Amino acid sequence: MNYLEETDKVIFDLIQKEWNRQSDCLEMIASENFTFPSVIEALGSILTNKYAEGYPKKRYYGGCEFVDEIEQIAIDRVKKLFNCEFANVQPHSGSQANGAVYSALLKPYDKILGMHLNHGGHLTHGAKVSITGKMYQSFFYGVELDGRINYDKVQEYAELIKPNIIVCGFSAYTRELDFKRFREIADSVGAILFGDIAHIAGLVAGEQYPNPFPHCHIVSTTTHKTLRGPRGGVILSNDEEIINKINKAVFPGIQGGPLMNVIAAKAVGFGENLKPEWKAHAKQVKANAKILGEIFVKRGYDIVSGGTDNHLVLMNLINKPFSGKDADAALENAGITVNKNMVPGDTRSPFITSGLRIGSPALTSRGMKEKEFEYIANKICDILDNISDINLQEKTRQEIKEFSQDFRIYPKAIF
Numbered sequence: 001m002n003y004l005e006e007t008d009k010v011i012f013d014l015i016q017k018e019w020n021r022q023s024d025c026l027e028m029i030a031s032e033n034f035t036f037p038s039v040i041e042a043l044g045s046i047l048t049n050k051y052a053e054g055y056p057k058k059r060y061y062g063g064c065e066f067v068d069e070i071e072q073i074a075i076d077r078v079k080k081l082f083n084c085e086f087a088n089v090q091p092h093s094g095s096q097a098n099g100a101v102y103s104a105l106l107k108p109y110d111k112i113l114g115m116h117l118n119h120g121g122h123l124t125h126g127a128k129v130s131i132t133g134k135m136y137q138s139f140f141y142g143v144e145l146d147g148r149i150n151y152d153k154v155q156e157y158a159e160l161i162k163p164n165i166i167v168c169g170f171s172a173y174t175r176e177l178d179f180k181r182f183r184e185i186a187d188s189v190g191a192i193l194f195g196d197i198a199h200i201a202g203l204v205a206g207e208q209y210p211n212p213f214p215h216c217h218i219v220s221t222t223t224h225k226t227l228r229g230p231r232g233g234v235i236l237s238n239d240e241e242i243i244n245k246i247n248k249a250v251f252p253g254i255q256g257g258p259l260m261n262v263i264a265a266k267a268v269g270f271g272e273n274l275k276p277e278w279k280a281h282a283k284q285v286k287a288n289a290k291i292l293g294e295i296f297v298k299r300g301y302d303i304v305s306g307g308t309d310n311h312l313v314l315m316n317l318i319n320k321p322f323s324g325k326d327a328d329a330a331l332e333n334a335g336i337t338v339n340k341n342m343v344p345g346d347t348r349s350p351f352i353t354s355g356l357r358i359g360s361p362a363l364t365s366r367g368m369k370e371k372e373f374e375y376i377a378n379k380i381c382d383i384l385d386n387i388s389d390i391n392l393q394e395k396t397r398q399e400i401k402e403f404s405q406d407f408r409i410y411p412k413a414i415f
């Protein structure tokens, strides 16, 4: 029996439509991915019924013996994955995880030094529109015109600002982070070093990107981006005193009952990340992003920093007669989903931008390799070369729909 189809046809039909969209278009938003079918099963399970405020063996509700085991397995697996000693797997999202980190370790009006939103940082790194920029004093470092962090400048800012916490991590940066150098900077001014690896966690787990441990005092990540797990957050540390504060900040500080279905799904996802195959997958994610960058350059499109060390490429359209917004819309019409993004030296507004952020994780999860990415990169350039050609966009959309049929992950939308 299909319960949803019978009881709520409106939502059922919309989920079907979204499944078609996910299957027929090319998802290249760098923060998105296709999770494992086993993760979706755990998410859709009866665990959503259970209240389990507190932590394993220390709950405020009865009947927690099985969810205790599930949460403990999630904790043990994620610790192994990132080679650290303590973990909290309850944050409902990456932003909630970051909120808990600040509220555990800072007082209101303490100082955050993070990467500027327009230079690749995240809202939760102190942006004024985020609670993190209202409750704390926030200061920012950025990237140079070459698209790279200048660590001497970060050091200089840190000495001037004397932040309580330094955030290293990003949503749009194409190079490796020097966590060791960040720690030296933090130590030199007595700041806590907070690594937010939301975007790169899957690569770290596959040993294809530097591990923030042992350099960071505290680390947060999402579980749904390169990690390919369910939507959610995690906080990690090697410091017992810090994790005790974090545990109190997550519950009862900013959350109530943990989402036990999501925690089970996190455990399942971490189980996949721990398999030997994950390393090859993470390697493929990087190789695919590299090919995208190479073809773009070959076809006359600049990319920020001239290449990539991770899962994303930032196309620089400053010298083109169209904006990031125009490019985003044209590609969307052609069945390729990306997002507009600011680039270093951008003169257009954050709503228009002169860049595109293009990621490889989701299509790599669908089984695509260098050959397919080469085809896609050329399609992207064809569309941009002829940005006002609506017929070409429509034709490409059909071609892409056919091309995608061999790379399906899910047998159906609801299971």
Ligand SMILES: *Cc1c(COP(=O)(O)O)cnc(C)c1O
Residues within 6 Å of the ligand: 031, 093, 094, 095, 096, 098, 121, 122, 124, 169, 170, 171, 196, 197, 198, 199, 222, 232, 233
């Ligand atoms: C995505 C992201 C987050 C927030 O994650 P949500 O689950 O969307 O709240 C935090 N930090 C960074 C660097 C991110 O890229």
